[in-house]
Amino acid sequence: MHGRKAYELVKEFANGDKGHLKIFNNELFEQVIEECNEHHNALQSLIRKMQEEGLEVQTARNADHYGAFIHHLSLIRNKRCLMAYVHNRAEIIRELAWKVGLLHELPGEIQEKFSDLEEQYFKDHSKSLKSYMSQLSLDVNVDMVPPKDPYIKVRVLEDLGSGIILSDKSANFARHSMHFLKRTDAEQYIARGLMEELTG
């Protein structure tokens, strides 16, 4: 049936949890493109047939015309499905850059799900974000939740060691240790699940 594979591709995206990436389904993606080529060939051969019969392709309304029209619609439909798949994934990828971290800060299990082009896209997006932030000399991806206090208490959930230097101090971030940090410093580690905020 026409457009069935493209439908499966979109359906697979829709079945995933909202805002979560799955592995890029290259196989199905290629199959849809292959189907597009088939439609294109069928479309052209029908038009050629009409021309051979001496008909005006623009105005003739015979069986070949409607056949070609159906192929044309299927092509457009497949294109829309492919575009939507890529577009919606790109939206999630941009969101990752904002919410989780730029470039090398992204956990490996998420990066595995990117296709090569998506990886490049993520890198480029991170780069432009970074250069924008350095121009402004302001981190625009922190304080997404309006702050109540510039400092917060956090507990480290995973061993981070002492290699991290924050803007106002460096400490040994051993697992389960508690720290009083600048909110803007801690935010990215909380977002990545490496620290948690303590209250009360």
Added chain:
Amino acid sequence: MANYYNIDDILAEEEFVPVVFHKAANGVIIDPSSETNSVEQGAKVELPLWLAQDLYLRQAISISVPACFNQRTRLEIQADAACVDLKSRSPYFYEFGCKIAPLVGDKTIEILLLSAFKIRYKEILTKAYTAAYTTASKFLTLLTKEESNLYEAAQVSMSAFKKWRMGGPRLQRASVLGRKRRSFE
């Protein structure tokens, strides 16, 4: 074209509608009963909405009302809209209905959709706030995509309100990473 990239809009247009061909078409494998790869004039086939829509505008086919808006569904909705299993009829019952109504020229579909939605909307919100998860899960299987979005939205706003009232950590692990370790609720 506003919904060009909209996943739900794409999926809603994949619903099948029964059509009759007024014009023959060559070189396409659409009619499963046909032996050649063409469609005869007068052939009755089921086409996805996205294909039927444009063929209808070219007056190549006529569309009849799809099975999910038949008399039986209407009677069930009249009896008690909140208990009808709309998801099995079409997970995009409302969107599909809105798209198909102008094509089949049936004004009653719009009235049906509106009255069904009004009654069910009230029920969904009540259930979202009150029902325990175990009883709600049975009810959830009856909901269309749009309705379950509403249900989730109601629940999220409820839990956000509770969190705001109780206080608690305001920063947390980004939701895009998924829920791998403990939750912060």
